[in-house]
Amino acid sequence: MTHDHDLVLRPTAAQTSAALNPPPGRTGGDLVVETLTGLGATTVFGLPGQHALGMFDALRRSSLQYVGLRVENNAGFAADAYGRITGEAAPLLLSTGPGALTSLAALQEAAAASSPVLAISSQIPTAGLGGGRHGYLHELPDQQASFRGVVKSVHTVRSQSQIPSAIAAAWESALTVPHGPVWVEIPQDVLLAETALPVVTAMDATPEDVVPRPELTAVAAQLLSHAVRPAIIAGGGVVRSDASGKLRQLAEKLNAPVVTTFGGKGAFPWEHPLSLQSWLEDRHTTDFLEDADVLLVVGSGLGELSSNYHTFKPRGRVIQIEADLGKLESNHPALGIHADARLALSALLETVSDRKDDTAPERVRTVLARVGERIASQELTLEQDVLASVRRALPAGSPSFWDMTILAYWAWSAFDPRGANAMHSAQGAGGLGYGFPAALGAATADPTRPVLAVSGDGGALYSIAELATAGQYGLNVTWLIVDDGGYGILREYMTDTFGQSTATELTRPDYVALAESFGVPGVRTTPETLETDLAKALAAPGPSVVLLPAVLRMFAPTHLD
Numbered sequence: 436m437t438h439d440h441d442l443v444l445r446p447t448a449a450q451t452s453a454a455l456n457p458p459p460g461r462t463g464g465d466l467v468v469e470t471l472t473g474l475g476a477t478t479v480f481g482l483p484g485q486h487a488l489g490m491f492d493a494l495r496r497s498s499l500q501y502v503g504l505r506v507e508n509n510a511g512f513a514a515d516a517y518g519r520i521t522g523e524a525a526p527l528l529l530s531t532g533p534g535a536l537t538s539l540a541a542l543q544e545a546a547a548a549s550s551p552v553l554a555i556s557s558q559i560p561t562a563g564l565g566g567g568r569h570g571y572l573h574e575l576p577d578q579q580a581s582f583r584g585v586v587k588s589v590h591t592v593r594s595q596s597q598i599p600s601a602i603a604a605a606w607e608s609a610l611t612v613p614h615g616p617v618w619v620e621i622p623q624d625v626l627l628a629e630t631a632l633p634v635v636t637a638m639d640a641t642p643e644d645v646v647p648r649p650e651l652t653a654v655a656a657q658l659l660s661h662a663v664r665p666a667i668i669a670g671g672g673v674v675r676s677d678a679s680g681k682l683r684q685l686a687e688k689l690n691a692p693v694v695t696t697f698g699g700k701g702a703f704p705w706e707h708p709l710s711l712q713s714w715l716e717d718r719h720t721t722d723f724l725e726d727a728d729v730l731l732v733v734g735s736g737l738g739e740l741s742s743n744y745h746t747f748k749p750r751g752r753v754i755q756i757e758a759d760l761g762k763l764e765s766n767h768p769a770l771g772i773h774a775d776a777r778l779a780l781s782a783l784l785e786t787v788s789d790r791k792d793d794t795a796p797e798r799v800r801t802v803l804a805r806v807g808e809r810i811a812s813q814e815l816t817l818e819q820d821v822l823a824s825v826r827r828a829l830p831a832g833s834p835s836f837w838d839m840t841i842l843a844y845w846a847w848s849a850f851d852p853r854g855a856n857a858m859h860s861a862q863g864a865g866g867l868g869y870g871f872p873a874a875l876g877a878a879t880a881d882p883t884r885p886v887l888a889v890s891g892d893g894g895a896l897y898s899i900a901e902l903a904t905a906g907q908y909g910l911n912v913t914w915l916i917v918d919d920g921g922y923g924i925l926r927e928y929m930t931d932t933f934g935q936s937t938a939t940e941l942t943r944p945d946y947v948a949l950a951e952s953f954g955v956p957g958v959r960t961t962p963e964t965l966e967t968d969l970a971k972a973l974a975a976p977g978p979s980v981v982l983l984p985a986v987l988r989m990f991a992p993t994h995l996d
């Protein structure tokens with residue numbers, strides 16, 4: 436009698452021969468790249484360093500495409516965007532100490548945005564581990580400790596036989612919802628030593644689904660089917676789980692208005708009759724959501740930006756679907772359903788009843804009209820015209836990546852992404868320098884369409900070195916830099932709070948001349964010619980820079996009223 440646990444995959448004669456006679460000259464670094472290839476990786480990002488040279492030497496013996504950036508943090512942003520666009524784990528190869536630590540801000544953004552980044556770092560030689568202060572180059576008493584509070588999981592390797600399993604476990608962790616960055620570290624000597632281990636094959640690291648409990652979805656369906664004023668908040672979890680179609684079906688079945696969070700841009704069609712768009716930083720939207728008797732929150736923790744800076748106080752019943760267990764009811768009492776958004780929405784679609792409500796589209800139009808009137812009263816024509824020009828110039832379906840700059844703050848609320856997974860920003864962690872290197876990662880993932888990056892001059896200086904990367908690889912990214920001579924949003928915050936600003940003004944280079952020095956075409960534009968210049972740059976292959984000197988203002992907030 437044969438039991439399931441007796442079944443094993445028996446190697447073929449060719450596999451046995453290859454295992455007994457592995458190619459000569461392989462090292463621990465080869466085990467790394469072989470494992471990545473076996474797991475399905477095709478592209479890696481990174482920056483070499485002394486302790487990591489074993490990994491980088493092995494790349495030339497592999498089929499992996501390597502994209503090298505000039506700063507580790509920018510390499511992390513590129514891997515983040517690659518993971519967002521493809522839904523695959525994006526390997527990020529780093530060196531020890533300073534190289535590893537420089538990636539922390541990017542890994543924090545990946546954690547906040549649930550991007551599957553697989554960071555693999557070297558370590559000092561095994562003999563120096565343990566915090567004994569041996570004086571090795573790049574030595575830290577406990578390198579892992581710097582990452583435990585940032586990444587989703589940490590995986591250590593201390594011998595070559597551990598490499599495949601550790602990387603596979605990290606890969607599975609990165610791709611188990613909620614996605615996120617993970618950390619693997621391997622000592623220098625383990626990477627450099629020759630290996631007699633066979634070539635790594637047949638890797639399997641399939642993440643498990645996070646399935647909703649049926650008794651919870653049954654209660655949720657009952658509440659939604661009998662709601663009088665239902666509404667839906669759609670977060671980034673809807674986009675990441677490719678659940679936009681399911682969301683639309685449910686909203687139409689319930690006649691429930693939908694607002695998307697800034698991280699959930701594109702989860703619901705912008706011009707749909709039930710679309711409240713993304714005006715979360717507006718009291719009219721907040722009031723509407725508070726008035727819902729049943730509020731379905733999908734793929735959002737209702738954090739600071741998604742709750743109008745925690746001024747949102749729901750009065751009705753809240754149903755929260757969230758893959759991140761720690762976010763369930765973290766801000767508001769709710770019927771919490773721990774599940775992947777797509778699976779939970781599918782379960783609801785099977786059980787909710789059609790709900791008739793001819794008033795829902797009119798109520799949506801009323802809210803949007805009030806929002807429009809509020810913005811129109813502030814005389815912000817320049818800002819709206821600039822954003823509209825960007826939208827007209829950017830081809831539908833082309834992704835955009837936005838740094839922390841005033842135009843991006845406008846885009847969070849007012850920009851139509853024209854598609855799910857098409858607009859991305861650094862609003863998860865809120866660090867500067869995201870836009871351009873992230874766009875490079877997206878262009879690597881899909882070189883068939885142009886990618887737009889948007890930065891202010893302050894954020895641009897964080898990633899200006901990546902003009903060299905864009906030129907070297909010919910990546911199809913157009914970089915719009917809005918130059919207002921400083922940290923514009925901080926200037927506004929300080930002026931509003933203290934009556935004047937401090938430390939916000941910047942001396943900056945001639946960005947057009949600087950771009951051209953890297954062999955990247957650049958053009959200086961105006962608000963009147965922006966659409967034409969940007970469309971022309973996006974239509975041309977390869978990288979380009981469009982510089983817009985302009986001082987933009989933010990619309991007045993409502994959370995301070």
